[in-house]
Structure formats: structure tokens, C-alpha cells
Amino acid sequence: MIVMKFGGTSVEDAPAITRVASIVAGRRAQKPVVVVSAMGGVTDVLVAMARGAAGTALPASLKSLEGLAERHYAASGQLKVAAQVNPQLQSLFASLEVVLRGIAALGELSPRTMDNVMAYGEICSSTLVTAAFNALGIASELVDSRECLITDSAFTRAAPDFAATNERMPAKLLPLIARNSVPVMGGFIASNAGGITSTLGRGGSDFSASIVGAALSADCIEIWTDVQGVMTTDPRLCPNARKIDEMSFAEASELAYFGAKVLHPSTVIPAVEKNIPVYVLDSRHPEGQGTCIRARAPRCQTTFRAIAAKKNVTIVSMKTTRKPMAFTCLKGLFEVFERYSLSADLVSTSEASISIALDSAAVLSPLVQDLKQFGDVEVETGKAIVCLVSEEIRYKVGVAASVFGTLAAANVNIHMISQGASEINIGVVIEESDLPQAVKHLHARFFEQPQTRSAAAMGGDSK
Numbered sequence: 001m002i003v004m005k006f007g008g009t010s011v012e013d014a015p016a017i018t019r020v021a022s023i024v025a026g027r028r029a030q031k032p033v034v035v036v037s038a039m040g041g042v043t044d045v046l047v048a049m050a051r052g053a054a055g056t057a058l059p060a061s062l063k064s065l066e067g068l069a070e071r072h073y074a075a076s077g078q079l080k081v082a083a084q085v086n087p088q089l090q091s092l093f094a095s096l097e098v099v100l101r102g103i104a105a106l107g108e109l110s111p112r113t114m115d116n117v118m119a120y121g122e123i124c125s126s127t128l129v130t131a132a133f134n135a136l137g138i139a140s141e142l143v144d145s146r147e148c149l150i151t152d153s154a155f156t157r158a159a160p161d162f163a164a165t166n167e168r169m170p171a172k173l174l175p176l177i178a179r180n181s182v183p184v185m186g187g188f189i190a191s192n193a194g195g196i197t198s199t200l201g202r203g204g205s206d207f208s209a210s211i212v213g214a215a216l217s218a219d220c221i222e223i224w225t226d227v228q229g230v231m232t233t234d235p236r237l238c239p240n241a242r243k244i245d246e247m248s249f250a251e252a253s254e255l256a257y258f259g260a261k262v263l264h265p266s267t268v269i270p271a272v273e274k275n276i277p278v279y280v281l282d283s284r285h286p287e288g289q290g291t292c293i294r295a296r297a298p299r300c301q302t303t304f305r306a307i308a309a310k311k312n313v314t315i316v317s318m319k320t321t322r323k324p325m326a327f328t329c330l331k332g333l334f335e336v337f338e339r340y341s342l343s344a345d346l347v348s349t350s351e352a353s354i355s356i357a358l359d360s361a362a363v364l365s366p367l368v369q370d371l372k373q374f375g376d377v378e379v380e381t382g383k384a385i386v387c388l389v390s391e392e393i394r395y396k397v398g399v400a401a402s403v404f405g406t407l408a409a410a411n412v413n414i415h416m417i418s419q420g421a422s423e424i425n426i427g428v429v430i431e432e433s434d435l436p437q438a439v440k441h442l443h444a445r446f447f448e449q450p451q452t453r454s455a456a457a458m459g460g461d462s463k
Contacts, residue, residue, distance in 0.1 A: 001031040001177065001218045005187060005209035008040035009226040010283040011125050014078035020129065021136045023224065023286045024182060028138070030219070031177050033212060035145075035187045036129050037205040038121025039075075042068060043188075050117040053100040054109035061100050069093045072124055076131070085131040089124060096120050111155035115189075115199045118156075119146075122186025122205070130184040140182040146191035148172040149211060151198045157341070158190060158198040160211055162270075169215035185212070206264040210278070214270035221276055223263065224283040229291030230255070230262050232447050233307040237439040240448055244306060245289065246297040251305045251389050252278070254425050258345070258387035259310030268293060297391075303399060303446045304390040309439055311432055313345065313383040314364065315415060317355040320375035329374055330354070336370045345385055346418040346427050355416055357385060357429050383415060384432040386439060387425050388446070394423040403428075403442070410434075410441035 004027065006020050024032055038046075045068060049061040072089050076082045099116060103109055126142060133140035148168040151158035176183045187205025190198050200207050206223055213221040228243050230252065235241040249268045256265040262280055271278050272295070281290035297305075320329055333354065337344065346357040358364075364379060371377045393399050400419065403426055407414060416429035430438055 001033070001216055002027060002220050002222060003033045003035060003209050003213040003216070003218045004222045004224060005035040005205055006037065006129075006224045006283060007205065007226065008037040008042070010224050011036050011129060012040035014075045014132075016283070017075065017079060017129055017132050018136070019283055019286070020224070021133055021138060023283060024133065025136075025138055026286075028182075031180075032182055033173060033177070033216065033218070034129070034133075034140075034182055034184045035205060035209040035212060036122070036125050036184065037187050038125050039071065042071075042121040042125070043118055043202070046117050046121055047114070049100060050103060050109055050114055053103040054107060058100065058104040061104075062097065065093060065097060065100065068124075072128060076128060079128070079132045079135065081128070081131040081135045084135070085128055088127050092120060092124055092127070112196065115155045115158075116197050118199055119186070119189045119197050122189045126184050126186040133182060133184065138182055139180060140184050141176050143172060143176070143183045143185045145185045145187070145189050145208065146195070146197055149190040149208060151190045151192055151200070153192045153194075153196070153198065155198055157201040158192070160190070160200070160207075161193070162211075164193065165211060166215045169212060173212075173216060200266075203264045204266075206267040207270075210267045210270040210276075213276050214274045217274055218276055221271055221278045223267070223278060223280050224286075225262060225280065226282065226284060227262060227280075228282045228285060228288050229280045230260065230293075230306065232305075233439055233443050234260075234309055237309055237436050238443045240440075240443060242447070244291050246292045246294065247305050248297040248391055249278075249293060249295055250424055251297070251391055252293045254387065254389045255306055255308045258308035258385060258389075258425070258427065260306070260308045300390055300392055303396070303402070304388045304393070306389050307439060307442055307446075308385075308387040308389065309435055310345065310359075310385040310387075311435065312359060313385050313429060313432070314358050315355055315380040315383055315429060316358060316364070316368070316371070317353060317378045317380070318371055318375050319353045319378075333371065333374055336367065339370070340367050342367070346416055346429060348416045348418055357383065357416060380415070382432050383429050384435040385427055385429055386435070386442065387427040388442065389425045391424045393426065400426055402445070406441050406445045407438060410437050412438045412441075 049064050052061040130140050130142040150161040150164035187208035230244045231241040233241045249272045256263040278293040344356045348355045412434045414428045418427045
């Protein structure tokens, strides 16, 4: 049994859905379960519609709704399933209009209501894909993810209830698989214990697929997207980036956390627990081998496995009057971060100061006011994180010096340095304007130059 997740670009229109059907047909012998995202760009439109309705832009939101409906109807027509699926789609869009009008009447948009709105994208796409599969000769059944993926009530960023999910998922899906039907589910969406719609957060369809795979003890999880696999770095920053054939769960997790867009940061967690390999594949070139992510990967032929880059980073620095920085001060500081549901990307501490790199989307003004109780606070915006990842750097000496020397040669100033507790990454904070040249120079140094230095010169392997 395998779980196949198809992202928004893989189901963005009728030709894309037809390609997906062909890919799934080729996996029938492996008993696939299919998880689909909303059509490409639809979730962004839904979020804008909901916010517009909560403000003064209900007419514009309703106009956007008409556009979404027409897009889905156009796809159903081209797939020749309009007669079967359009009545369901019409009902869904009518229901969404009622929700939008309700938001406008209240002038309020709660996280719970936002989840309700965002769920329509996956519900519509999974409904359409199921109909298309059946029309193309793939016996399929639509499964509402909200009936078997259970979460807490932290709407827009819900956490899975694995005990409840692992009980419901097999009960719902295994009978369908047993009769050679392909279950089709919407990713990203779930419900709490009371049956209220929740979501796993933006990009959570990958996480959904991993949760499904773990609950069913699948043989593998396939993440189908619009790139050939996980790359050595972002090709938009460095055209010389190349595909990685294999990497470890730990490396993939670090890359996703520090900005790699191919995978959701939580994707590998359920897979790790069941030791299920995850493949990242290209739905536009299904003949490719993609990238395999597994518990243990072959040794790198280069110093690092990959370079991740994250833009829109802010540094919050605090200098305390308490010297040295007491444990109680650090405890209070991180309690503030917990109160705002913020996680630090990088942390650097000294005797009487601490600097923390955060996503700039964070609401900083009230955070800074709360932090001032511990000392003087300084905020620096317009930064970026560059993170170099490999499980093998823990066994080598001189690697960090090589990284810093390469950045110095590129005339890139470093604001923060952090080597993760996992000992598999080296992260630095730099000016966002320096990011392209930093990544290009690091990639050229560690991935494009022949690795001719002796093992001793690079520190060798300490084992």
C-alpha cells in the first residue's frame, strides 16, 4: 500500500488532473491512497475572500467566488464529468457564499471560521478528482478527511490527535482498499473531536499524507509536486542547483524547517516513527526517480547535503541588566514566545544578551513590549537565514571555517551564527540583499568544485 499526495500545481486544471490519473493508474498494483491539495492558488483566493468579507469588500469576495466556481466548472467540462460532479460543486459554492455573507454580517473572522472557508478548496478538488478518476476507469471513492483525521482545536494550525486518527483512518480506508477502490482525500483539512472543521496550517497537505501513511503502515509515501525532487539549493537563487537522489529524514526535516519549500516541516515526523520512506516526485515528469528520504542515506560525496535559504527574517535582541543572564530570565523570555505561539529559527546567547531570529510575519510590537520587562530590546529587520545541512559534518573539523571564509570572500557580513543542537546544520543570519550571492558562492564552493582535498584536510571521519 502506498500514499500518493498531489500538490496544487499537480491538480491545477483538467490536463494536470488527467496526468495525475495516469500516474495513479500506473500504481494500481500497489494499492494507492490519494491525497490532493486544492487547485493551485485556490487557498490564497479563499483567504482573501474571507478577509474581504470581514472588511468592506463582500462584493469583491463574491465576485472571486464566481471566478472559483467557473474555474472548477471549466475543469469538470474538459474532464467530461460535469453531469456527475457539477451538482455537488454547485452545492459547495452555494454553501461557501452563505459563509461569506455570514462573515460580512458579523464583521468578524475567527480562526475557526477561516478554517471553514479554507477547507472548501480541498473539498472541491477531491470531489473533482474522484469523479475524473472514475470517468477514466480508475475505481475511486471520495473520503472526507474530516471523518478520519482528528486534531485539537487550535484552528488554522491544529495538531493531530494521533491516537484518534490512527483508530479512525484504518477503519475508514482499509475496507475501500480491500475492494480495490482508490480512496481520494483532501489534504490539509481535518476536524476536532467535536467534528468542527480544522486545518493543519498552510502547506499541511504533505503532513496529511504522512499522517495517513503512518496510520495505515504504508510501504511508502509519495509527494508529487512540480519540481524534480529536493534540490541542493533553491534554483531561483542558484541556477546550478541539482537534484539530490537520497537524503535522511533528519536532513530533510532541517531543510524544510529552514525554508526549503518542497516539503512541509512536519511531513517526515509520522514517517520517521514508522520508518516509511518518503519520495519527492515531479508530476510533470513522472518517469523521473525524484528524491528518496529515508532513515539512513548514503554518505555525501560533498561536504553538505544541501543549502536552505529563508527570507523575511527579523532579529530580536535583548540585553539584560541581570549579569549573567539567569535561568529564570531565559525561562521568562521563552514563556513570552510561547504566549505568542512563536518559535525561534536561530538563537544565540552570551553572558548578558540573547539574539533570536524570527519569521518577520510575527506580530512584533506587543512581543517587544512584553520582552522589555527583561531588558533593552532591539529589532533588526530585512534579514535572511542560510543553513547548510548534512548529517556528516559532526564528524569533520574545519567545516565552519570553510563556510565563514567563503562568505567573507563573497563580502557577506554575518549577523548571527548557530550550529544546531542536532549537529547536522550550520546556520547564519545575513542581510536579505546578500542572500543570492551568499547562496551562489556557498553552492559553488561545496557542490560545484571538485572535492579534491584530502580527508585529513577536511577533518576526515572521526569514526
